[in-house]
Amino acid sequence: MVFGDSLSAGYGLKPGEGWVSLLERRLQKEKADYKVVNASISGETTTGGRNRIAGALKTHHPSIVVVELGANDGLRGGTVEQTKSNLEAIIDACRKAGSRVVLVGIHLPPNYGMAYTDKFRQVFPDVARQKKTALVPFLFEGFADKPDYFQADGLHPAPNAQPIMLDLVWKALQPLLKPVTK
Numbered sequence: 695m696v697f698g699d700s701l702s703a704g705y706g707l708k709p710g711e712g713w714v715s716l717l718e719r720r721l722q723k724e725k726a727d728y729k730v731v732n733a734s735i736s737g738e739t740t741t742g743g744r745n746r747i748a749g750a751l752k753t754h755h756p757s758i759v760v761v762e763l764g765a766n767d768g769l770r771g772g773t774v775e776q777t778k779s780n781l782e783a784i785i786d787a788c789r790k791a792g793s794r795v796v797l798v799g800i801h802l803p804p805n806y807g808m809a810y811t812d813k814f815r816q817v818f819p820d821v822a823r824q825k826k827t828a829l830v831p832f833l834f835e836g837f838a839d840k841p842d843y844f845q846a847d848g849l850h851p852a853p854n855a856q857p858i859m860l861d862l863v864w865k866a867l868q869p870l871l872k873p874v875t876k
Contacts, residue, residue, distance in 0.1 A: 695754050697743060697784070698762030698798070700736035701833060701859075706845045713859040717867075720860065726871055731756065739766045740780030747784050751791040758870050759788045760863060762798035762833065764817065769802065769849075774813045778821055785825045796828040796866045797821060801838065828866040835862055 696702050696714045704712030718730040733750045735742070743763045751759075761784055767777040781797065788795050799818030802811045822829035834851065836858055837843040843855040851859060 695731045695733050695750065695756035695758070695793075696760045696762065697747065697750060698734035698760070699738040699766055700734070700850060701765060701800075702732065702734035702760075702762045703736045704732075704734075705736045705850050706847075707853060707856070711853045711856060713856045713863065716856055716860045717863065720864065721871075728757070728871065734762070737766060738763060739770070739772065740764055740777050740784070741767075741772075744780040744783050744787075747787045751787060751793065755791070756788075756793050758796065758867065759793045760796045760798060760867065761785065761788070762800075764814075765800045765802075768800070768806070768811075768814045771806070771810075774810070774817055777814070778817045781817065781821045782825060785821070785827060789825075794828075794870050795825070796830065796863065796870065797825075798830040798863065799832050801832055801834070828870060830862050830866045833859055833862060 702714050704714065714730060714732045721728050721730065731754045733754065740763045761781065764777050764781065785795050797818060801815050804811060819829060819831065837855050843852055844850065845852050
């Protein structure tokens, strides 16, 4: 289950273009016995995710949850402490339900000030280390500074960025997948 915001929901993309759809196709190609559920909602914050994780876990019973939340917290100037607390609670709920977790990190644009952006950036590796979860350090690694990889809003990745995002998530996710038996 991918539990995220617009970056995973495929905001501004055609159906099938987003990295989550590409993940589903890669798992099929690898003959991995997994079904992908995209429980992402555009505009979601970690608070919203914390409030709905129990229902999503109960409905979908995922073996693995990719948690991609926090960007909207940062863009709205939310407190770093609240974002961290919410991510920890989401991970705890996933673990209690028997799911393994991949946490996806995000960085903020520099216009939010270095003190805030540095503290925000550190939330993801800190939570991953404390909760001993797999980590994608930065979902936009390798293209964050390239305007051609973003939609007109400058925030949401374009179709050409989606395979890069998938590869970044795949590196953290693949070790958690059950080996394919032949």
